[in-house]
Amino acid sequence: MLEIKGMGARYGEAEVLHDVDLTIGAGEVVTLVGRNGAGKTTLLRCLMGLHPRPTGTVHLDGRDITRLPAHRRARLGLGYVPDDRGMYATLTVHENLTLPALTTDGPAPWPLERIYDTFPVLAARRRSPGTKLSGGEQQMLALARVLRTGARLLLCDEPTEGLAPVIVQRIGEILREAKEHGVAVLLVEQNLRFAATVADRHYLLSQGRIALELDNAGVSSREDELLAHLGL
């Protein structure tokens, strides 16, 4: 459903992505692993249309979206979960949830009532400012927010970072449930074990290039080597 060809990106003089090719099938969960500074966040920002002037092409369901502005990409079904969780302090939990425009695909599998059923903590705190939630609750909100729009491809930037194991497990459940509904996920992740429990395939990004493409068996057989590369 998503096809990236020859993507490159710069920050001023520094080239942070070189010639990245990457594909994601419908309903597939793909992780992007790599050290800090490997270009993972930049790649997601390029996909979302937030990074200035990337090179290469991006196709979503065969449609060229390379030049589309961010808000139109979102309406076509890209759901962004930024690395800082993108909470609004000036918006309540409810406003945070209902801010994103629905995608053009019709009714979402997660209407608001279902979101509140699935995440009772968000219902209980619907009038609090988004930033007053705990880290784990914020991450639930960030995921729920894009699921509600009917997004078909989630771009999640390290959703498990800094969270307690029980919350990480919960995020895994949410991602698997999304997958069952045909939602594809591109997951930036440092936690290899977690990645292997939710994902179908893995890309290793190193110094702005795709260095490896692995399935789950490949990850477990080369775990030590990968962990060494990630410096963990």
Add this chain to the structure above:
Amino acid sequence: MTSFLQQAFNGLVSGSFYALLALGLAVIFGMLRVVNFAHGAVYTLGAFGAVVLADKAGLGFWWALLIVPVVLAAGGMVVERAFVHRLTALDPLYNFLLTFGIALVAQDLLSMTYGSHSQPYDHAPFPGSVDLGLFDFPKYQVFALAVSLAVCTGVWLLLTRTRIGTVVRASTERPETTRAFGINTGRWITPVFGFGVALAGLAGVLATPMRAVNPAMGSDLIIVVFAVVVIGGLGSVFGSVLAGFAIGMLQALGNLYVPVLSQTSVFLLMAVVLLVRPAGLFGKEEHA
């Protein structure tokens, strides 16, 4: 006691104008990250608009209150599209120079046309005074205060209770993330600029019956309004309005008790606030 209350009321009336102007500045800064240095000139143009409508078209105060803010908002939106918009990607200094230049041009054009003396205005509504118990107060000033409170409350409700308000707050706080959520933030920039300009124009019309209308009226006032916005927190709508009324009172009461400090007190307060809370009382630190 009576003089204290009377002076406090005077302060609230000056505060009405500070609040309306600061509100417009805050809304514009929040959405565009542009400090509109032409805001005082818009206030002046609003007052002159009321005078000109009366002189040339025989249209009284109520017409002016309706027509002038709309015309100025339209003009503001044209200026935003034609100039401000082209500079927003550059260093903020360029829009500072642009809006400051517009203010100077507007003020000098008014001086050339009308001279620097004050314009008479004889369409003031609500003549006479109202008995407020301990003292009499000009009816019109009570009206001006009521309009300012109503407008500030209305804008507050618009921002906090409506979908448009949610989108504007979201775009103000995190413009980039908001675009990633399928919202075309660019579409709101020009109307919000026009709205902020309209508020300054409204303040100008509202000032016409009770203040000296001359080309310098805006530049005198706006210096205090900038201090108000800094104290309230740049971009904070609530902080700007509250600081507007508070500083009106501070100045008026300062006049009564420490006349030496009446003009400086605002800037002393601003200095203290900047030292203690650099983002202002209700402002948030910008994260990169």
